[in-house]
Amino acid sequence: MSRTITLGEVPKNTSLFVKAALGAVPILGLSNRPSKLPDRTVRLEGFKVDPDHLAAYCHATGVRFGDALPLTYPFVLSFPLAMQLVVARDFPFVAVGAVHAENVIERTREISVSEPLDFETHIENLREHPKGLLVDAITEVSVGRELVWRQITTFLHQQRTSLSGGPKPEPKPDEVPPPPFRTLRVDQKMINRYAAASGDHNPIHTSALGAKAFGFPRPIAHGMWSAANILGNIEGRIPEKTTYAVKFGKPIFLPSTVNVYTDKVAGGWDLALKNPKQGYPHLTATLR
Secondary structure (H helix, E strand, O other), X not given: OOEEEEEOOOOOHHHHHHHHHHHOOOOOOOOOOOOOOOOEXXXXXXXXXXXXXXXHHHHHHOOOOOOEOOOOHHHHHHHHHHHHHHOOOOOOOOOOOOEEXXXXXXXXXXXXXXXXXXXXXXXXXXXXXXXXXXXEEEEEEEEOOEEEEEEEEEEEEXXXXXXXXXXXXXXXXXXXXXXXXXXXXXXXXXXXXXXXXXXXXXXXXXOHHHHHHOOOOOOEXXXXXXXXXXXXXXXXXXXXXXXXXXXXXXXXXXXXXXXXXXXXXXXXXXEEEEOOOOOOEEEEEEEO
C-alpha cells in the first residue's frame, strides 16, 4: 500500500547520516534486506530558499549567485528527502557507500529564489547491475500547480548480484585527450566547502580513512559538485527550458587536475571532465 510522508521541514543531514551508519550495523532478525522497494513518497510543501545557503552553494560550486536558482541547486535541497527513504531499515540496501551513477534534470523554466517550492520524492526501478544494485530517486518540484523541475538520480550500491562475475570488457587503451577548454585543479578544501553547503558529508568525500573503508585510495569529489561546477563555464547560455543529462565515470581523486571540455553543438552543449594524461572521463554530459 502506497504511503505519503508529509514533512514540515527538511530533514537534518546529520541525523540522516547517523541513521545510515546505524543501518549498516547488522541486527539479529533484521539483517536480510527485502528484495522490493517500499512504496513511499516524501512531500515537503511551501519551502522557502535561504539566500545565505544559496550563496554558500554558489561559492562552493563556482556558479553565479542571483535571483534565479542554478540548474543543479534543487538537487541539494531534495537530497535529504531521498535519503529519508534510503536510510529506512526496509530499503533493499544500506545507504552508506552508495555512489551516484547518473543524473537527469528537466527544467521547464527558471525558478526565482523568492518562489515557495513544493517537493515530492519517491524511489523506483530497483534493478541489478554487474557491479551491484541500481535505483532511481525521482524528485518533482512545483510552484503551485506548475511543475518547474524534475530529476532522476540513479544510485549504485556495490554488491554481488546475479549479473556479477561475467567476463570483463577489454580495457580501453590510454588516449591522449585533445586540448581542453581549460584545466581545473580540484582539492580537498573545495570539496569540504561543497560538503558543508550541500550537507553531503559522506566519508568517501571528506575522510581519507572513510574513503579507504569503501575501497577508494583517497577521498573523491562529489559527482554533483562536478556536474554543477562545469556549468559555470557556460553561464548565461543555459536556456530556461532544458534537459541536463550527466553520466559519472571514474572518480576524481583528491587532489587532482582535470581537463574541462565545453563543446557547442546543434541544440545545446556537450560537456566533459577528463583525466589530462589518460583521457578517460570523470563526467560526460549533454545540455539540450
